[in-house]
Amino acid sequence: MTFMNAPVEFPARVVESFGRRAIVLTADGERLAAELFGKRISIVCGDEVQVRMPRPVAAASGDAPRIVSVMPRRTLLQRTDSRGRTEPLASNLTLLAAVIAPEPVIDAFVVDRYLAAAAYSQIDAAVIVNKSDLASSAAFAALVEEYRAAGYPVVSVSALNREAMDELRALVRGQSMLLAGQSGVGKSTLTNALIPDSAQLTRTLSDSTGEGRHTTVSTALFHIPTGGELIDSPGVRDFAPALVSDAMVQQGWAEIAKLSPNCRFNNCLHMREPGCAVIAGVEAGAFSARRYESYKRLLNLMRDLAPDYERRR
Ligand SMILES: Nc1nc2c(ncn2[C@@H]2O[C@H](COP(=O)(O)OP(=O)(O)OP(=O)(O)O)[C@@H](O)[C@H]2O)c(=O)[nH]1
Ligand SMILES: [Mg+2]
Ligand SMILES: [Zn+2]
Known part of the structure; x- marks a missing residue:
């Protein structure tokens, strides 16, 4: 009844x-x-x-x-704003894809911090290299290799020419994947390539360097016809993950997880401690000096954002 x-x-x-x-x-x-x-x-x-x-x-x-x-969230990706406040970005993600491109000029520290944020939220991470139709510098190619060496899946595509879209479809199948990254790398163009009726507004070519019209302003989720979910998000200039303890920061770097079991102290933060296997790894060229620098910067940033954060866990 x-x-x-x-x-x-x-x-x-x-x-x-x-x-x-x-x-x-x-x-x-x-x-x-x-x-x-x-x-x-x-x-x-x-x-x-x-x-x-x-x-x-x-x-x-x-x-x-x-x-x-x-409903209870299975995962939650968050950021910290400049005043140290936490802001949620998206929930129930399984995969964060940091989108990079040869232009605009890349800030790899932002990319590193997105990848770290994924780890802190127990979300898998990958790197999408977009605009493969454009010539890229040796420095950019070296960066891509750093991410590959760190163990992240790397997919090279051109949203404009619809190149390697099948590889992208394979990456997102069965996943709830967020596209994150700097403004102008092509997140919305990729979204439109995978989801024909998404109609995400993208930047006009004449405006591809500036702040720009048609820059994405809100996060939006779409179902992909061939399986999976894609979440387009607004581009950023800068990004900081939600606050984590000192001991946790290093979990955002797969290279450190691999090297740190050989550090002399098991609470080593790999800053200046004697017998540090991570620093030795950097000196031996097994861990990119730039990625290591990025780790130290985030540790310091976390301390600046929350000087009183309970960090000795
Ligand atoms: N050459 C080339 N240009 C691309 C490609 N993908 C996107 N673009 C161009 O890059 C510019 C920015 O693309 P968007 O998709 O708006 O970038 P976005 O990452 O969504 O930017 P925000 O919304 O501001 O974060 C546009 O002019 C696109 O046409 C590509 O594969 N190759
Ligand atoms: Mg966009
Ligand atoms: Zn160490």
Whole structure:
């Protein structure tokens, strides 16, 4: 027996969120504009939520479907802003793909910190090298090799020429993959290449160096017809992961995880300690000096952002 007045509720996925409003995708593939119910709920792209439909009378007067609860998140990718506050970026990801390209000028430290953030959130990480149609410098090629040597899967593509799209489809199949990286590397162009009806706005060519029109402003999730989910996100100038303890920072570097068991002290932070196998690895050329520098910078950044953070764990 059905109760005419029982509220209609169903599960849905947040595919885009804007403060107290969101676009949710239902199991039937319907996209609905919804609002948060109550002050205690906060959501982020990727969340699995429960949605309550307004009664017909209320709907007629303009009431929107309401998000009444959020399911526990399997993973949560977060950042720290310049004031040391934590901000969620996306939930339930399984893979973070740092997108890099020969242009605009790469800031590899940003890339390293995204890869580290993935590790801190127990999300796998990969590197997508876009714009393979453009000539790249020896320095850029060396950077790509650093990521390969560190053990990250590296996929080289051209979103513009639709080159190696099958490799990208294979990477994302069965995954919930976020495209992260600097503004202008081609995240939205890649999204449009994989999802023909996504219609993500991309930068115009005349504007490919500046701040630019059609720069992505919100994180959005799409289903890929050949399997998997792709999440396009706004480009950044800079990025800092959510705060972690000193001992945790190094877990963002696969190279350190490999070398550190041979350090003399088991709580070695690989800064100046005697008998440090990581520093020895850098000196022997087994660990990129630039990646090591990047580790030290993040350790110092974490200490600056939260001087009182409980770090001796
Ligand atoms: N040559 C070349 N240009 C590309 C390729 N992919 C994207 N572009 C160009 O790069 C510019 C930036 O592309 P977007 O897709 O808007 O970059 P984005 O990473 O989404 O940028 P934000 O939204 O600002 O983070 C545009 O002019 C694209 O046409 C590529 O494979 N080759
Ligand atoms: Mg974009
Ligand atoms: Zn060490």
